[in-house]
Structure formats: structure tokens, C-alpha cells
Amino acid sequence: xxxxxxxxxxxxxxxxxxxxxxxxxxxxxxxxxxxxxxxxxxxxxxxxxxxxxxxxxxxxxxxxxxxxxxxxxxxxxxxxxxxxxxxxxxxxxxxxxxxxxxxxxxxxxxxxxxxxxxxxxxxxxxxxxxxxxxxxxxxxxxxxxxxxxxxxxxxxxxxxxxxxxxxxxxxxxxxxxxxxxxxxxxxxxxxxxxxxxxxxxxxxxxxxxxxxxxxxxxxxxxxxxxxxxxxxxxxxxxxxxxxxxxxxxxxxxxxxxxxxxxxxxxxxxxxxxxxxxxxxxxxxxxxxxx
Numbered sequence: 001x002x003x004x005x006x007x008x009x010x011x012x013x014x015x016x017x018x019x020x021x022x023x024x025x026x027x028x029x030x031x032x033x034x035x036x037x038x039x040x041x042x043x044x045x046x047x048x049x050x051x052x053x054x055x056x057x058x059x060x061x062x063x064x065x066x067x068x069x070x071x072x073x074x075x076x077x078x079x080x081x082x083x084x085x086x087x088x089x090x091x092x093x094x095x096x097x098x099x100x101x102x103x104x105x106x107x108x109x110x111x112x113x114x115x116x117x118x119x120x121x122x123x124x125x126x127x128x129x130x131x132x133x134x135x136x137x138x139x140x141x142x143x144x145x146x147x148x149x150x151x152x153x154x155x156x157x158x159x160x161x162x163x164x165x166x167x168x169x170x171x172x173x174x175x176x177x178x179x180x181x182x183x184x185x186x187x188x189x190x191x192x193x194x195x196x197x198x199x200x201x202x203x204x205x206x207x208x209x210x211x212x213x214x215x216x217x218x219x220x221x222x223x224x225x226x227x228x229x230x231x232x233x234x235x236x237x238x239x240x241x242x243x244x245x246x247x248x249x250x251x252x253x254x255x256x257x258x259x260x261x262x263x264x265x266x267x268x269x270x271x272x273x274x275x276x277x278x279x280x281x282x283x284x285x286x287x288x289x290x
Contacts, residue, residue, distance in 0.1 A: 100130070108132050145254050147171060148195050150224040153246040153277070161245065168252075169227050191227075194220045195251065206275055221278050224249055225285075243285045250274040 071077065075086055103125040106115050115122060126132065147170035154162050169191055177183040198220050201213040208214055224247055251273045258264040 100125075104130065104132065143256050145256060146192075146195070147252045148191055148224075148249065149252060150228065150247055150249050152225075152228050152244045152248075155243050155245050166250070167228070169224065172227075191223060194223050217278065220249060221247060221280065222284060225280055244280050245285065246277045246279050248275060248277045 075083055078086065103122055106112075106118075106122050107126045109115070147168055149166045149168050149170075151166045152164050154164060156162055173187045173191060176187045194216075197212075198216045201209055201216045203209055208217070225244055228244060228247070252270050253273070254268055254270040255266045257268055258266060
């Protein structure tokens with residue numbers, strides 16, 4: 001029998017012993033599929049299951065309801081007529097404040113076109129209620145060297161008197177300040193402010209003007225007596241056993257020379273202003289030269 005023969009004499013096809021796939025079916029490993037069986041799809045993904053909507057949120061019966069809007073406060077609570085009045089009042093205050101600040105700025109600023117044109121109006125606004133005693137931008141920097149000098153009439157231990165030479169107290173302050181990273185306020189300002197105080201309360205003839213004239217004399221006198229007490233040269237001149245009876249103060253003023261590149265010509269000759277002799281009271285003399 002031929003090897004290609006099967007259980008029957010029918011010749012087998014090339015698709016195997018089971019034969020070709022039956023129409024309308026699929027061939028499985030165990031045999032041809034049953035006629036009319038559904039053909040499975042190949043390479044197609046199964047659709048996602050439908051998404052169920054979230055259940056509705058039930059309101060919380062314990063939650064407090066939103067509070068009702070309260071009554072309006074402040075300016076918003078006023079009627080329209082009063083709101084307009086408040087706005088006008090604030091506008092007037094703002095304009096007045098800006099005008100005052102502007103007048104004060106022009107008063108303390110260096111001379112300029114506005115102050116030269118409207119200086120009287122500025123002064124009428126400032127004086128006397130809003131008087132200012134300071135200036136802006138240092139419009140008048142010092143252009144002079146002013147030194148304060150003093151000499152004393154000292155009673156020695158034998159009953160005689162001795163007049164010392166002039167001692168430059170400003171020069172002593174300058175030497176104490178030079179090279180000092182933290183100079184004392186006393187060295188920098190005490191003597192200078194005392195002299196400025198004296199000049200502001202005295203006329204050109206060294207006569208006091210106003211009630212503060214005698215006060216400025218006492219202040220300046222006490223400062224120079226205390227400085228003489230600490231001066232080693234005065235103690236050496238009197239042998240350390242005298243007391244200051246009278247003092248005389250003078251100022252030495254000289255112009256600051258201009259720089260070499262400037263063509264400005266100024267006099268460097270010193271001008272002196274000598275004050276009269278002041279008698280030192282006994283209580284102050286006790287703190288003088290010993």
C-alpha cells in the first residue's frame with residue numbers, strides 16, 4: 001500500500017491529515033472547528049469597561065451655613081453726601097501737608113530761583129510758628145579756621161600774681177583728635193559750641209544781647225578754667241600752687257587758603273577778637289590751677 005494512502009483511498013490534501021479548514025469555521029489542534037463557530041478576532045484590544053459616575057455628595061447636615069454679610073463700617077457706612085464731605089476734607093489735609101513740606105524744603109534749601117522769587121511768601125509761611133534752625137545740603141560750609149585761645153591771671157602761693165601766655169585750646173583739641181579713631185564728643189564740639197553760643201548772644205562790642213548773654217559767658221568761662229586746670233604748662237608756670245583769679249579769651253580767625261589750581265585770591269592774615277577779662281568766682285577758682 002502506498003505510504004500516502006490513509007484510512008481511505010481518498011488522497012489527503014497538503015493541509016495535513018485533517019484537511020483544509022472547513023468553510024465557516026477554524027481548525028484547532030484537535031481537528032477542524034465546528035461549522036458556524038464564531039471566528040475570534042486577532043490583534044484587537046478589548047474595549048474598557050464603562051466608567052460609573054461618582055455618587056452625588058450629600059450635604060453635611062452638621063455644617064454651619066455661611067454667615068450673612070454684616071453691616072458696613074467706616075466711611076462706607078456713611079451716606080453719599082457724607083462720603084463726599086470726608087473725601088473733600090482728606091483732600092484739603094493732603095494739599096495742606098504737601099504745601100507745608102514744600103515750604104519747609106524751600107526754607108532749608110540753599111538759595112535758588114524759587115526762593116529768590118518767592119522768598120517773602122516762604123518766610124511768611126515759616127515764621128514764627130514753623131521756624132527751622134538747620135540747613136539742607138550744608139549750603140554754607142566753613143571757610144575759616146577759628147581757634148580759641150585763653151590766658152589767665154594766676155595768684156601764686158606767695159600772694160603775688162602772674163599772667164600766663166596765650167594757650168591755644170583748639171590746637172590741643174586738634175592734636176587729641178588726629179589719629180584717634182574714636183575721638184570724644186567733648187574734644188570735637190564742646191569748645192566750638194561754647195564759642196558759637198557766645199557769638200549768638202553778644203554783639204560786635206562783646207555786649208550781651210538778651211537773657212542768655214550772661215549764661216553764655218559763664219559757660220565759656222567755666223570751660224576754659226577747667227581746661228587750664230588740666231594744662232601742665234600752666235601748672236609748671238605757677239609752680240603748681242596757684243589759683244586762677246581772672247581769664248581772658250580771644251579768637252584767632254584766618255581764611256582757609258584756596259587750592260593751588262584756583263585763581264581765587266583771599267587774605268590769610270589772622271584776625272583776633274579779644275574779650276574782656278572775666279573774674280573767676282571762688283567756687284570756680286577752687287577747681288582751677290592748684
